Amino acid sequence: MEIPLSRRTAQIKPFLAMELMERAKVLQAQGREIIYLCLGEPDVPTPAAIVAATGKALAEQATSYTHSLGLLELREQICQHYRQTYGVDITPEQVMVSAGTSPLMLLLFSALLEEGDELIFSDPGYACYPSFVRFAGGVPVPVRTVAKNGFQPRADEVRALLSERSRGLLINSPSNPAGSILSSRDLAALAELPIPIISDEIYHGLTYSGEEQSILQHTQDAFVLGGFSKAYAMTGWRLGYLIAPLPVMRRLQILHQNFMICANHFVQRAGIVALRDCQAEVGGMRALYNQRRVKLIKELRRLGFGVHCEPQGAFYVLADARHIDGDSQRLALDILEQTGVAVTPGVDFGDGAEGFLRFSYTRPQEDLDLALERISLYLKRRGCLPN
Ligand SMILES: Cc1ncc(COP(=O)(O)O)c(C=O)c1O
Structure with a gap:
């Protein structure tokens, strides 16, 4: 058959x-x-303290479902990390923890896009972005970026692609595949655009030259995708988070409750130690x-x-x-x-x-x-x- x-x-x-x-x-x-x-x-x-924290969490039977947004202590630690590193204030109610940034992308794009709505992103860019957008019913709109700009999008290039159906701009700094970063000035200009920014900050922590900035230093109308896979050497642990404007959080939480329930309990305990003790x-x-x-x-x-x-x-x-x-x-x-x-x-x-x-x-x-x-x-x- x-x-x-x-x-x-x-x-x-x-x-x-x-x-x-x-x-x-x-x-x-x-x-x-x-x-x-x-x-x-x-x-x-993966740093030994993270492995040890997982062993301890398992010994303590941290094996149940957690709050659908994630353990409060982990979300507080993420807020603390953003305060310390970027000087931005977010609250635990704006944070949703999941099994990596990948499921959060699917969830977020599904929430943002009606059939035929457009999401702009850099070409070259992370290979899976257009797949997530298409699967969510949207239309990926690549902005062809150039080497002299580090293959990063400029505000005027994005502006030229805006249409009635544009629902967001997806950025990634430091980037995959070029490893380039968006400067404070670039981010400020992108933040002026009349569409929300989704900032994939998965490579934060791994910047070697230039200043690493979060989009949240430039606008509150943004979504941040962050995680533990890269900087904490935790790819297979599957742990990531989304920071979103408060008014949309309840709807996103409902999606997460239905489709993911919550992230792995003992891995969330490891995430607290990663952020707090492993810098x-x-x-x-x-x-x-x-x-x-x-x-x-x-x-x-x-x-x-x-x-x-x-x-x-x-x-x-x-x-x-x-x-x-x-x-x-x-x-x-x-x-x-x-x-x-x-x-x-x-x-x-x-x-x-x-x-x-x-x-x-x-x-x-x-x-x-x-x-x-x-x-x-x-x-x-x-x-x-x-x-
Ligand atoms: C730019 C970018 N975003 C997201 C991901 C997925 O990360 P995660 O392990 O959090 O699902 C990757 C993985 O390579 C990536 O390169």
Whole structure:
């Protein structure tokens, strides 16, 4: 029997980074030694205090459902974090905790968008954004951003795309895939736009140069997506939060009650410890990533890749590889098959990054060195680098 699936389901495109990783796993199972530079996932362990807090929470049977917005103590800690870090005042009633930012995106976009409503976001940008928007019934409207602006949207570029159906602008700073940050001036200009801003602040805590600012320093008419996956090395724990204007919180809470119930209880207890006690560990990770970042930019340039905007945050370098092959998926697959190095094809992040490759520096330095050595040989074989 052929089981029909909804049109909504059929229109979601594969997440190429995952597809590439799955191919790499097949090669690994055949005995190939793979270096994974395709993952948006820290290689460093989750800080010990977070692991210990989870053990304690489990021993204390923190295994029940919690309040649908999340444990009050965790929400208070998130408010405290935003006060300390950005000097903004939010209340626990504005915070909703869930299993990562991903489910919150689905929930928020479903709440904001009627069928056919538009959400503007940067191209290149995080691969899953348009999928979330489409699945919520909306129309993703990419704003084609340029390298000289760090592949970040400018207010005038967004203004040119505004229509009757525009319901919001989605921003991401530090960004995936370029690692660029929006300056205070950029954020202030975007905050003047007549549509709400949804600010994905998942990479906050991992900024190496420039000032890390929250959109909430510029406007209260904004939604913030924040989480623990990246800065606290907690990808698989699944913990994130949404900060929203108070008047819409009740409706969002009702959606969360129905569709998610609540986030994992003992993981929420771990989240309190992460924010309260682990800032030094985050600083250590930042220093480590920064060393790798500086070296990777230099080495990629030495191999002839264009790094048009140096990443200032997150843990990625978006490298121009158009002189090797304009088809980034074909190139990434060929590099994987020939060298065992897995990198993400730029086209995953939109047409604006076609011909680029995203290198993630979430591997130890010796792996990064080996990966570049293999790519150097590959480029020499292809005649793209002198012997
Ligand atoms: C820009 C961006 N936002 C959100 C996410 C998803 O994060 P989470 O683990 O909180 O669901 C990712 C994951 O790579 C990301 O790169």
